[in-house]
Amino acid sequence: MPAKVRKRPSGKERRVPFLLGKRLMLRPLRKEDASGPYLEWFNDSAVCAGNGHHFFPYTAQDALQYIQRAHSSQSELILAIAKRQGDQHIGNIALKRINTISRTAELAIVIGDKNSWGKGYSKEAARLLLDHAFFALNLNRVYCGTFESNQPMRRLARFLCMKEEGRRRQATFKQNRYLDIIEYGVLRREYSLRFGGPP
C-alpha cells in the first residue's frame, strides 16, 4: 500500500527545486505564490516598464489561473525563480510556445523583486533554463522580443549569444510613446560554442 503523504503542519507545499544554480533555484510555481510578492510585480509600473503588463490590474485570481496553467501545459514551461537560501521568490521565467516540430521556444523572464535587479540573477536563471531547453528538451532555437528601451533585457539577450534578428517598428505603446520591438534568437550550436555542452 502506498505510504500516506503527510500534510506539513504549516499547510505549505514542499519546496521542490527543479533546476539548481549557484544562488538560485528554478522551481514549480505553487498556489501560495499567488498571495506572495508575485502579485505586486504586475501591478508595479516600474517592473512593467519593459513588458506588456500594467494595462489592467493583476488580481490574485489571474495569478492562480496562471499557476494552474503552468502545471497543466505541455507547450509552456513556467518556473519560479527563487533564492536557494530562504526560498525568496524573486521572479518567474518561462519557455513559451514550445514547438516540438520546429524545436523552438520563446524565452520570457521577469525579476519582479526590484532589490534583486542588477545582481546577475537573470543571467543565472536564463542559463539554467537555456541549458535545459537545449540539452534536456532538445530544442534548437530560443528567441525573445523586447522593447527597444529595455536595456537590461537587451543585454541579457546578448549575454545569451542571441543575435538581433529583426525590429518590429512601433509595435507597442508604453509610457506615452510607440516603441519598436527588437527580436533576438540563439541556436543551440551558437549557445554551445559560447557556454559548452550539457552541464
Ligand SMILES: CC(C)(COP(=O)(O)OP(=O)(O)OC[C@H]1O[C@@H](n2cnc3c(N)ncnc32)[C@H](O)[C@@H]1OP(=O)(O)O)[C@@H](O)C(=O)NCCC(=O)NCCS
Ligand atoms: C530585464 C531583467 C530580467 C534583467 O534582470 P537582472 O537580474 O536585473 O539583470 P542582470 O543583473 O542579470 O543583468 C543582465 C544584463 O543587464 C545589465 N543591466 C542590469 N541592470 C541594468 C540597467 N539598469 N541598465 C542597463 N543595463 C542593466 C547588466 O549589466 C547585464 O548586462 P552585461 O552582462 O552586459 O553586464 C529585469 O530587469 C526585469 O525583470 N525587468 C522587469 C521585467 C522585464 O522587463 N522583463 C523582460 C521583458 S522582455
